[in-house]
Amino acid sequence: MPTTAFSRLFATAALSLAFFLTNPLPAAPATIRVDGPGRPISPDLFGIFFEDLNYAADGGLYAELIQNRSFEYQATEQPTWNSLTSWEFTARGGGKGSWAVAAAEPIHPNNPHYLALHVRQPGAGVGVVNAGFDGIPIQAGEHYALSLFAKQLYLKDRWAPAPTGADAVLAAKPRDGAPGPLLVRLESKDGENLGEVSFDWPGSEWTHLTATITARRTEATARLVVLVTIQGGLALDVISLFPPKTFHDRPNGLRADLAQVIADLQPRFMRFPGGCLAHGDGLGNMYRWKDTIGPIEQRREQANLWGYHQTVGLGYFEFFQFCEDIGAKPLPVVPAGVCCQNSGQKGGTGQRCLPLDQMSGYVQEVLDLIEYANGPATSTWGAKRAAAGHPEPFHLEYLGVGNEDTQTPGFRERFKLIYDAVKAQHPEITVIGTVGPFPDGPDFDAGWKFADELQLGMVDEHYYQKPEWFLNNLHRYDSYDRAKSKVYLGEYAAHDTGRRNTLRSALAEAAHMTALERNGDIVRLASYAPLLAREGHTQWTPDLIYFNSARVRLTANYYVQQMFATNRGETCFSATVSTPTDGAAPTVPLAVSCVQDSATGDVLLKLVNANPAVAAVQVELPSLGPIDPVGTCLVLAGDPDAVNTTENPSSVVPQTASLAVGKSFHYEAPAYSLAVIRMKTR
Numbered sequence: 001m002p003t004t005a006f007s008r009l010f011a012t013a014a015l016s017l018a019f020f021l022t023n024p025l026p027a028a029p030a031t032i033r034v035d036g037p038g039r040p041i042s043p044d045l046f047g048i049f050f051e052d053l054n055y056a057a058d059g060g061l062y063a064e065l066i067q068n069r070s071f072e073y074q075a076t077e078q079p080t081w082n083s084l085t086s087w088e089f090t091a092r093g094g095g096k097g098s099w100a101v102a103a104a105e106p107i108h109p110n111n112p113h114y115l116a117l118h119v120r121q122p123g124a125g126v127g128v129v130n131a132g133f134d135g136i137p138i139q140a141g142e143h144y145a146l147s148l149f150a151k152q153l154y155l156k157d158r159w160a161p162a163p164t165g166a167d168a169v170l171a172a173k174p175r176d177g178a179p180g181p182l183l184v185r186l187e188s189k190d191g192e193n194l195g196e197v198s199f200d201w202p203g204s205e206w207t208h209l210t211a212t213i214t215a216r217r218t219e220a221t222a223r224l225v226v227l228v229t230i231q232g233g234l235a236l237d238v239i240s241l242f243p244p245k246t247f248h249d250r251p252n253g254l255r256a257d258l259a260q261v262i263a264d265l266q267p268r269f270m271r272f273p274g275g276c277l278a279h280g281d282g283l284g285n286m287y288r289w290k291d292t293i294g295p296i297e298q299r300r301e302q303a304n305l306w307g308y309h310q311t312v313g314l315g316y317f318e319f320f321q322f323c324e325d326i327g328a329k330p331l332p333v334v335p336a337g338v339c340c341q342n343s344g345q346k347g348g349t350g351q352r353c354l355p356l357d358q359m360s361g362y363v364q365e366v367l368d369l370i371e372y373a374n375g376p377a378t379s380t381w382g383a384k385r386a387a388a389g390h391p392e393p394f395h396l397e398y399l400g401v402g403n404e405d406t407q408t409p410g411f412r413e414r415f416k417l418i419y420d421a422v423k424a425q426h427p428e429i430t431v432i433g434t435v436g437p438f439p440d441g442p443d444f445d446a447g448w449k450f451a452d453e454l455q456l457g458m459v460d461e462h463y464y465q466k467p468e469w470f471l472n473n474l475h476r477y478d479s480y481d482r483a484k485s486k487v488y489l490g491e492y493a494a495h496d497t498g499r500r501n502t503l504r505s506a507l508a509e510a511a512h513m514t515a516l517e518r519n520g521d522i523v524r525l526a527s528y529a530p531l532l533a534r535e536g537h538t539q540w541t542p543d544l545i546y547f548n549s550a551r552v553r554l555t556a557n558y559y560v561q562q563m564f565a566t567n568r569g570e571t572c573f574s575a576t577v578s579t580p581t582d583g584a585a586p587t588v589p590l591a592v593s594c595v596q597d598s599a600t601g602d603v604l605l606k607l608v609n610a611n612p613a614v615a616a617v618q619v620e621l622p623s624l625g626p627i628d629p630v631g632t633c634l635v636l637a638g639d640p641d642a643v644n645t646t647e648n649p650s651s652v653v654p655q656t657a658s659l660a661v662g663k664s665f666h667y668e669a670p671a672y673s674l675a676v677i678r679m680k681t682r
C-alpha cells in the first residue's frame, strides 16, 4: 500500500476511533418486557420532608417579613446575636432617646423579651428599623398586614409623676386628623416613605394593634420603621408584617410562591418538623409540639439546631393545615425522649435521655398530639385545634418517633414506652421507628433488630450517598423480607462532586426511585431531603428548592421528584430489561419501573438511561389490555453536569412530546435521561 494511502487509512481509522471514544455508538437495542397482572404498591409512596434548615421556615416558607419580630434572638444561636439583632435604633430630625431589651412584664412567660423605647426628645421620631430577611420585598398598591403589641411604660419623663388630665389625653389621642404618636412605615434604604400608618398611644397594658400598610411603589429591599413622636417610654413586641397574599389565604400563613411549588410536587405525605431539628440540640432544645400552637405571642421560641432561630410561627397547627391544603397526609416526628447524639457539638456522644420520671408526662404529650390531630372538638386537645379554626380532624395516620438516634439502651427503653402507649391507645396509628443515619452499619442493624423485636409497622431509613451508590443499589429492597416492618425512606439524596444539584445526581435518584416503585409493596413512603434552602443562608446542600426574597429556583432533582409523584400508580407490573449479548450493553444498566394509575387506568413506564449514549429499547406489553396508539413522553435529559442556576434556572427542565406506543413499540432513550411514558389503556 502506498504510504499516502496508508496514512489516509490510518488517519481515517484514528478519527473513527476518536469519534467512537468521545461519542459512543448507541447501545444495542434492549427489550423491556412488561407483564401483568401486577401487584399493589403503596399509594402514598412519594412525599416530602420539611425541616427548618437553610432558613426553610423563618425567612422561608413562613411568610413573616420581619426578622426577630419578638426580640428573642440570643447569643446561644450565633455569638454576635442578641435580642436586638436585625433591629437598628433610629432618631430622626433632632430626636433623642435610647432603646433597651426588657423582660420585666412580658406579654407571656414563653415570650420573655421585648423592646423598651425611651424618647427624651421626639424630634421627627425615635424608633427602630427592621430590614427583614435580606430586605422586605413590597409591590406597589399591595396591602401589607401589620400587627404589633405595645404598651405605655410612661408618658413624658420617666422619673416625673405621670401626667394627668388634658396633657395625658392629648398625648394619647391627638387632635382630629393628626397622626397618632406611634408611626409604622415602610421605607426604602435611603429613607423614602413607601407607606405609613399611625396608632394612638396605648394604655399601660399590652395592646394588640393591627393595620394594613399600602405600598406606594415596588421595592425589593424595603424596611419597616417604627417611630414614636412624643416624649415617653413605650414597650413593643411581636412586630409582624405579612404579605397581602399567603398560600390559600391563611392567616399567619405561608409564602404563596414557595408553598405552590411544594404543592406542585403533589406529595402524598409531609414529614415535619425535621430530622435533627426534631430531636434537638440537647434535651432543652427538643421540638415540643405544644410550644408551637396557640397565639403566636404565646409560643415558646427557641434556638434552631442548625445555628439560627425558630419563632415557631410555622408550628404544628400550620403544618397540619398546610398538609391538608396540599392533599398530603401529615407525618409528624416526635423525639423518642432523647436528644440528638451530636448535641453540644459532641460528635456522636451527646445523646441524653429524658429522666425516666419525666417519661410518663412525655408519653402523654405524644398521646395528646394524636388527640390534637384527630380527637373530637370536644376533647381537651381537639378543642385547641377547633379554637385555632379547625374543628374537623386532621386525619393523622403516621407518627415518626425518633430520628437517626443512636441505638442505646436509653433510647430503646424510651422508644418502647412511647410505642407501647400509642399502640395500646391508638392502634390505628402507624408508628415509624428509626434505624440510624446510614444505609448500613451498627445503628442500622441494631435499629432493624429492635424493629423486629417490637414488630414495628415501619422504620425510617436515611442515606446521602454518591450517585454511583444509588445506581449500584437498585436491588437493595428486592430481597427485603416482606413479613417484616415496612420501610419509610425518610431522607435520601445523591451527593455529586461539590454537592451540586447536577442532572447526574437527579438521574441517580430517579433510577433509585424506579427501584422504590418496584418495591412499593415494602417501601411505603419516600422523601428527598432537604426540601428548601434560602440562597446565602444554607447549612446543607444539595437541596430540592432554592429561593431568595423574590424568586424560587427549581433543581433537576425537583423535576425528578415531580415526574415520579405526578405519574404515580397503585399497581406495579414486572418490567424486565434484557440486553442482547451480541450488542454493546449499556455500561450503566437501564433502570425501569412500570405502574398503573387506578384513577385513569393509564400505564406509566419510567426509564432511566444514565449512559452517555442513546439507548434504543423495544417495549413489549404482551399481557396488558389494549393500548391507545399515541401516548406522551415526558423527558428530562441533558448534560450530566448541568445545574439550574440563578443565571440559568432552566438549564434542565422536562419536555413533553407525543410518542407512538402500543403493545409493542420502539423508543430511543436519550443519553442521560429520565423518561416517563404515559399510555392510555382501553
Ligand code: AHR
Pocket (backbone or CB within 6 Å): 051, 053, 274, 275, 276, 277, 403, 404, 437, 462, 491, 529, 530, 540
Ligand atoms: O436532612 C438533613 C439532616 O440529615 C437531617 O436533619 C438529619 O436527619 C440527617 O442527618
